[in-house]
Amino acid sequence: MELDVSEVRKDFPILGTKRSGKRLVYLDSAATSQKPSSVIDAVGYYYRNYNANIHRGLYGIAEKATEAYTDSKRLVAKLINAESYRNIVYVRNTTEAINLVALSWANANIKKGDTILITQMEHHSNIVPWQLLAKRKGAKLDYVGLTKGNMLVDMDNYREKLGNNPRLVAFTHVSNVLGVINDAKLMSSLAHKSGAKVLVDGAQSVPHLSVDVKDIDCDFFAFSGHKMLGPAGIGVLYGKEELLEEMPPIFGGGDMIRSVSFDGSTWNELPWKFEAGTANVEGGIGLGAAVEYLNNVGIPRIREHEKKITRYALSKLAEEKVSVYGPGSVKDFESKKAGVLSFNIKGAHPHDVASIFDSEGICIRAGHHCAMPLVNKVIGEPAAARMSFYLYNDEEDVDRAVSTISKVRKILHIS
């Protein structure tokens, strides 16, 4: 059944507000998503009714908070088809999840001269932790190139680079600039054949696509709550149990220990071993509510809806003679592109474009999108404008954006 966007929007209080006297059009969900009332209410309800520290109190509301926090992990585990909540480590965001793997598993396993392989389409959060690690260890960081035009991962180049037997392959499931959807299952299986461990950055996939970590067979999978209707400050590292078991914790303190003596400590069981100190309880509870909301709507329905708007937007942008970076033709976007469209209007700086959009009550992103090597070197521009869609956007939002492009040209005297 198709999504009824006007009904969906009623669930998101901010989308009922106006900017510059016009209905707010939010086209920046790749940066962060808006939040439905059920998520806002779940967090408020927790604070009003059972706020307590978890894993500590022996009284009713503390037990209830502990149960709600663990239940949210059960929901997250089910969403990505993980074995159990034991595989779900809560962190602050995707960035922290990737850094945790870099500082723990990779720090223990990557040696001088080893290779870490990533792609040229990574977000800074899947580049910089590996640059830091490579520098510390004397390891090599290598990048898989992209195909010309469509900017997909060049699979020939990937196979060739796997021939160097990297210790770790880390790649994004969906690019936050190009919207490219990588074949994570194929990339993971090829990497495993070459003896590498695999980390997938799922920041842009979990909110929009059905994700099955068992089917992908990755070793680690990272994502952020705030991009999937949940609160900021809560993110997820999924890891295979045997790897999480062998990994040392990176933060020490309360809750992550089984015992502490003057001579040393032993670690708590999974996943708590990696969660030192008081948890982001409200974040976990809010994320659980977000997963429930996504389940009620249905991720496959959201994906179909986004395909429809993306198809519509691509054709409207083509009419306006604006081309998007990456797989942009209506023919090839279906399986390879999510609802993320980066573009430039010839003769206009993307920052000017974004501020003219803002004056029309439309939020888009402009800049390097935390992917400077991709934007500056591969695309070859200092910056780009980006529209990204979610379940609360529709064709009317696209029409508002497209008519603003004409306005940009008029204001900036671009013929």
Ligand code: PLP
């Ligand atoms: N990876 C990708 C592909 C992203 O789009 C983002 C955020 O935009 C991140 C990682 C980092 O996410 P966070 O800032 O929530 O850690």
